[in-house]
Amino acid sequence: MKQSKPKLNSIQKALVTLLAFQEEPRTWGVRELASHLDLNPATVQRILQTLKSYRFVDQDPLSRQYRLGNIFFRFLNTLQSTYPVTKAALPFMKQILSQTQETVHLNVIEDMDRVCVENIESPQNLRASMPIGNRSPLYAGASSKCLLAFSTDEFIESYLSIKKLSPVTESTISSITRLRTELANIREQGYAISLGERTSGLGSISAPILDHKGVLLASMSLAIPEIRFQDPDHQKFCLKELCHAAHSCSKTMGYMG
Amino acid sequence: MKQSKPKLNSIQKALVTLLAFQEEPRTWGVRELASHLDLNPATVQRILQTLKSYRFVDQDPLSRQYRLGNIFFRFLNTLQSTYPVTKAALPFMKQILSQTQETVHLNVIEDMDRVCVENIESPQNLRASMPIGNRSPLYAGASSKCLLAFSTDEFIESYLSIKKLSPVTESTISSITRLRTELANIREQGYAISLGERTSGLGSISAPILDHKGVLLASMSLAIPEIRFQDPDHQKFCLKELCHAAHSCSKTMGYMG
DNA sequence: AAACGTTGTTTATTATTATGAAACAAACGT
DNA sequence: ACGTTTGTTTCATAATAATAAACAACGTTT
Known part of the structure; x- marks a missing residue:
């Protein structure tokens, strides 16, 4: 849970989103992550889609949950x-x-x-x-x-x-x-x-x-x-x-x- | 060198910027990277500052060049x-x-x-x-x-x-x-x-x-x-x-x- | 030393862009 | 069959990022 509103720009939000995957739980749902970061679910949704398209995160096809992409191995x-x-x-x-x-x-x-x-x-x-x-x-x-x-x-x-x-x-x-x-x-x-x-x-x-x-x-x-x-x-x-x-x-x- | 203008949004630009550090040379100057990615130097500058503040990239204090941040180890x-x-x-x-x-x-x-x-x-x-x-x-x-x-x-x-x-x-x-x-x-x-x-x-x-x-x-x-x-x-x-x-x-x- | 060509960085204006409440759709539990 | 949850999409509005140009700080060359 982030306190107050430090007014992040979109890139910062994306980076904060990535950082969240270092914490437990290491897989997130959209709404779960949104409330954790105190961001709008729609925003998090769009960010995750973008991160996903660049393989910075993966989405489990079944559970639809997101996890860190193994592009980081590279x-x-x-x-x-x-x-x-x-x-x-x-x-x-x-x-x-x-x-x-x-x-x-x-x-x-x-x-x-x-x-x-x-x-x-x-x-x-x-x-x-x-x-x-x-x-x-x-x-x-x-x-x-x-x-x-x-x-x-x-x-x-x-x-x-x-x-x-x-x-x-x-x-x-x-x-x-x-x-x-x-x-x-x-x-x-x-x-x-x-x-x-x-x-x-x-x-x-x-x-x-x-x-x-x-x-x-x-x-x-x-x-x-x-x-x-x-x-x-x-x-x-x-x-x-x-x-x-x-x-x-x-x-x-x-x-x- | 990226061809044409695929119209990236800011998060995509930030991710593309990160990905650039996987290529040679593995350290970049602002203008050098900007022309490589076909982006405005000011844009790349702001992106790098943001990435730096979250330690996704490091900046050499002397050469002012940017390189990948070791946050990735984590x-x-x-x-x-x-x-x-x-x-x-x-x-x-x-x-x-x-x-x-x-x-x-x-x-x-x-x-x-x-x-x-x-x-x-x-x-x-x-x-x-x-x-x-x-x-x-x-x-x-x-x-x-x-x-x-x-x-x-x-x-x-x-x-x-x-x-x-x-x-x-x-x-x-x-x-x-x-x-x-x-x-x-x-x-x-x-x-x-x-x-x-x-x-x-x-x-x-x-x-x-x-x-x-x-x-x-x-x-x-x-x-x-x-x-x-x-x-x-x-x-x-x-x-x-x-x-x-x-x-x-x-x-x-x-x-x- | 002075002019030049580089850098990285900042500024200010314009227009694009992201935003968020609400609606939607699909899955699950009861 | 219902309510609740999920991930996802919509669209008007407002906030944000992009751009060119200026700035400042080095090195090099003249």
Whole structure:
């Protein structure tokens, strides 16, 4: 439910309509969606028809309900070739996988959240999963904290002033002062570590990828099941390899630290 | 360059603008894009500003050029949870991976092309890659041919009447009559096999996933480097496991063959 | 340095365009 | 057979987007 009337133009209405499909329920009827967005059903109807004709949405012939069109799968291709980080990081990620045998993933900040933009899953039977598109708040998990820690001070401050630290699991950091010292630590040591902050039983190590100006581009991370995460030798090895790879990748992006 | 004036409304113009980012070059200036789409620069300017405010596009602060916004990464998440096939197929794909150690991928038809919607890469050093969003024509490669073979006759006919069989590699099928007999074969035996039709040195096996009405939902495929593909035992084993898994998945989707 | 040719962006007017209440049609549940 | 819901279409009206032209900010060339 949108509050009041912010007077959207037709394109904005179309985009808001598309965004609605990211929420639950992920299929909508015309009137249902119209009242959710506080728009006229006829308007939503016409918008959906237009979106449908360009395959941005699909309509189930039976239920007549609308859902997101799989044209979006195609944009993924474009994204990955448009963003230089992803392409640059992939070989390093493969290298880490073959060395550590753990799930590697790459994350960026998108609208004050962490979003996974690339991944390679561990071949082991017990492995962590981290699908592309996966999202979490910037205070939960190593990848998230690493991204936040290496952001600009302005961003960190605005983030901390806006966001409430609502716990994701029982291990999630819930105090702002604890988060601040944690971020300082991460900047100091150059990597982030967490266990079960986002998913219970899942450990994670993360290091930043920086560009020629030292500006944060992404975080490269390993997601490791707790049972292997708690083996000190394995953790130490993973940490060393990850930091090395992330640093090499940063150098590829022009960073000279 | 668009021909003539099909009189698009504003939403259509916005969608066409988004679609332009799938083409090369993948970053656009306002005037450049305007002349490409045969639209007024001011119009494109306003559209881009709107798209930018919703993060459907990003603007490079330095070059002022526009590129696709990584909000699209998020839609991927939604897609994969919206389409029941993807969710249903994943466990079977993992199973095949652990049995065959080869890259598994899932494909659907999108606007007369094959598009990869899910994948798990082989852990081996020599492995085939098949990223999500990857696209190919429906006549090149096992996954593509399998999708086409199990489509409706109407679709096949309209496809063959519209598309030209332009070779992707030197092994690509380039004769319509040969393609027809190939499709009949695939329907007969229930799976498709190819070697180097889309990528030289890459073999592929594919089987369809059907719903309760026997309608095609997707094709599940193995992508195998030629050196292992040409081991008859390995190929036979992969084929058996893939067909078994695809059939089990079809049953999950309600198919009773 | 000055003139030029590019950009991206803004402005103001006109006419096209989207809008929304109501009507319609089809499906479902009772 | 009824009422209720759905998706969809209609059409007069009002709001919106389109357009050409001007503006501002760079780079390059003269």
